[in-house]
Amino acid sequence: MNKFDFFHNLGIKYPLIQGGMAWVSDSSLAAAVSNAGGLGIIAAGNAPPAFVKEEIRLAKKLTAMPFGINIMLLSEFAEEIAELVCEENIKVITTGAGSPGKYIKRWKDHGITVIPVVPSVALARRMEKEGADAVIAEGGESGGHVGELTTMALLPQVVDAVRLPVIAAGGIGDGRGIAAAFMLGASGVQMGTRFVVSKECTVHQNYKDRVIKAKDTDTVVTGRTTGHPVRVLRNKLTRQFEDLERNCASAEKYEELRIGALRKAVKDGDIDYGLVMAGQIAGLMKEEQPCREIIEELFIQAKSCLRDEGTVLLSQLDKLN
Numbered sequence: 635m636n637k638f639d640f641f642h643n644l645g646i647k648y649p650l651i652q653g654g655m656a657w658v659s660d661s662s663l664a665a666a667v668s669n670a671g672g673l674g675i676i677a678a679g680n681a682p683p684a685f686v687k688e689e690i691r692l693a694k695k696l697t698a699m700p701f702g703i704n705i706m707l708l709s710e711f712a713e714e715i716a717e718l719v720c721e722e723n724i725k726v727i728t729t730g731a732g733s734p735g736k737y738i739k740r741w742k743d744h745g746i747t748v749i750p751v752v753p754s755v756a757l758a759r760r761m762e763k764e765g766a767d768a769v770i771a772e773g774g775e776s777g778g779h780v781g782e783l784t785t786m787a788l789l790p791q792v793v794d795a796v797r798l799p800v801i802a803a804g805g806i807g808d809g810r811g812i813a814a815a816f817m818l819g820a821s822g823v824q825m826g827t828r829f830v831v832s833k834e835c836t837v838h839q840n841y842k843d844r845v846i847k848a849k850d851t852d853t854v855v856t857g858r859t860t861g862h863p864v865r866v867l868r869n870k871l872t873r874q875f876e877d878l879e880r881n882c883a884s885a886e887k888y889e890e891l892r893i894g895a896l897r898k899a900v901k902d903g904d905i906d907y908g909l910v911m912a913g914q915i916a917g918l919m920k921e922e923q924p925c926r927e928i929i930e931e932l933f934i935q936a937k938s939c940l941r942d943e944g945t946v947l948l949s950q951l952d953k954l955n
Contacts, residue, residue, distance in 0.1 A: 647671030653826025654704020665696030666834035670926035702726030753781025775805030793819030807915035809935020838903030848916035
């Protein structure tokens with residue numbers, strides 16, 4: 635079986651999923667990624683069903699290619715969105731923030747491909763038993779809600795633990811990262827931060843500029859003491875979060891600062907007191923590009939790494955014997 639058959643069977647040219655980022659991954663971005671040969675994703679986040687339904691309808695006008703919906707299972711609207719995707723004949727669902735087990739049979743009965751995000755081997759195995767079609771092994775380098783394991787440690791362990799296709803996520807921003815993921819056993823990759831700085835992404839320009847200017851050490855994980863760690867770019871808001879952690883503040887205090895902070899960054903462009911979610915790979919982002927250019931560039935570089943660098947390394951390794 636070809637490693638990339640999973641994506642080909644979905645009608646997708648490249649083994650690439652655009653990450654489901656709340657307030658960021660809308661119909662404009664999802665359609666552009668799908669039109670460029672990847673799998674675009676609309677993030678439901680905490681949005682009400684009416685909003686998600688409108689985004690789905692807009693995406694259908696912008697692309698004839700498959701696209702998916704990311705459902706955050708902690709959302710108060712998760713049950714309603716779970717039904718909406720069946721009504722709208724969505725082809726692919728990715729999930730985060732929990733287990734979608736209670737929805738999987740319903741989705742599969744509607745012909746939906748189910749791909750949960752997993753931060754551990756245990757959850758990957760559970761998803762396989764419950765009928766998932768693939769899993770996204772996401773390391774803590776990613777932006778937004780994160781787990782503890784790094785992608786390089788998590789990915790090969792998940793690949794060895796399940797028979798499902800495994801998609802790598804977290805810390806992948808160029809073709810070298812894609813090539814490395816394939817060598818660790820991945821059948822594809824998911825990327826979020828790289829698409830934040832795409833031309834078709836509708837986030838505020840201040841947000842994009844902050845990601846482009848980011849250095850390698852500019853991200854920080856907030857909320858570890860609350861049980862909901864989130865990776866974002868450092869700013870005045872993150873310093874307030876750090877003060878709360880040092881003072882062992884209550885979860886309510888965190889919630890007061892957090893509510894509306896992501897929208898403030900994405901829509902209003904407040905990069906001082908908004909949550910500017912981005913992965914550790916942000917330091918590689920140097921310019922704003924169209925989605926098609928990004929994707930073509932990614933896979934040209936990945937093929938070059940696997941073909942040219944791989945040949946050189948094999949030759950050098952042979953000389954060690």
